[in-house]
Amino acid sequence: MDIDPELARLSDLSFQTTFAIYVLAMLMFAGQYASSQVKKSQQRELIGAPVAGEGKPGIKLSPQQAKRSWFEKFGGMGYALVVIGAGFHLASIVLRGLSTDRFPLGNMYEFVSAMVLTAVVSGLIIVRKREHRPLWIFILVPVVLLVFLAGTVLYADAAPVVPALRSFWLPIHVTLAVLGSGLFLVAGVASVMFLFRVRRPEGEEGSGFLGGVADRLPSAQTLDRIAYRSTIIAFPVFGLGVILGAVWAEAAWGRFWGWDPKETMSFVTWVVYAAYLHARATAGWRDVKAAWINVVGFLAIVFNLFFINMVVSGLHSYAGLN
The missing domain is CATH 1.20.120 (Four Helix Bundle (Hemerythrin (Met), subunit A))
Incomplete structure (x- = not known):
């Protein structure tokens, strides 16, 4: 069984890109998590209130509140990065299979990689609501750890089973x-x-x-x-x-x-x-x-x-x- 080295190289590159994206997404969710310190009473005060400077009377956000609101956008960016990372992750698995002309679940590296992708896609489906996104930081911790282990300790070159x-x-x-x-x-x-x-x-x-x-x-x-x-x-x-x-x-x-x-x-x-x-x-x-x-x-x-x-x-x- 012949191995396509170019496809194998692209598979490895996609996997490395996946790891980098997951780490960045984890940092984004960490930023959102660290910024979500507004008490519920403060949130109720801000929800629905007009902001001063828009041609109508209203409250004026303090610099700390404005910074906190900006940090909240990290959650959306983190979620988008997870979607992109899942795409690269899937590409790495498909390319591994094409490079070896076999089903890409023949060793520990491939098994752990596919298991992590399943966890990420499941999370995107089950933990998709905005108010549930603080949980993502804790999902990505084992995801990043397993991807790191798969790419280092468990890694195996593309080869027949x-x-x-x-x-x-x-x-x-x-x-x-x-x-x-x-x-x-x-x-x-x-x-x-x-x-x-x-x-x-x-x-x-x-x-x-x-x-x-x-x-x-x-x-x-x-x-x-x-x-x-x-x-x-x-x-x-x-x-x-x-x-x-x-x-x-x-x-x-x-x-x-x-x-x-x-x-x-x-x-x-x-x-x-x-x-x-x-x-x-x-x-x-x-x-x-x-x-x-x-x-x-x-x-x-x-x-x-x-x-x-x-x-x-x-x-x-x-x-x-x-």
């Missing part, structure tokens, strides 16, 4: 795992911030740095709803990926289940998320306790992705995924 992965099951099974994992990333971030936000109910003024950070988050109910919506979509997708992985295992290794570390941890992760959904529908568990279970599920995803793939030896060790 090992013979064991030359199967029509690769794009089916691994794509489902990518989609589920990316959605779980958004859900995990939302649950972490829910646990942070629920300690500071809406309307209660924060004190100190941590209180100020909590006050700028969306409401606890909003964060909980984002986590639940992401998980309810990811759960069946990830579960179907586990089931079809067992079907592929039977075709490749002659058994549906062999307690391989990767498949076992994937099943455990799926069970944890099943427990979250059950807790979310159970009185007395649906708030803080359920959120903690969702966080445990996300930690299981991370553990499965890095520790099981890179440390534990098993039948999946040749590719670092599935």
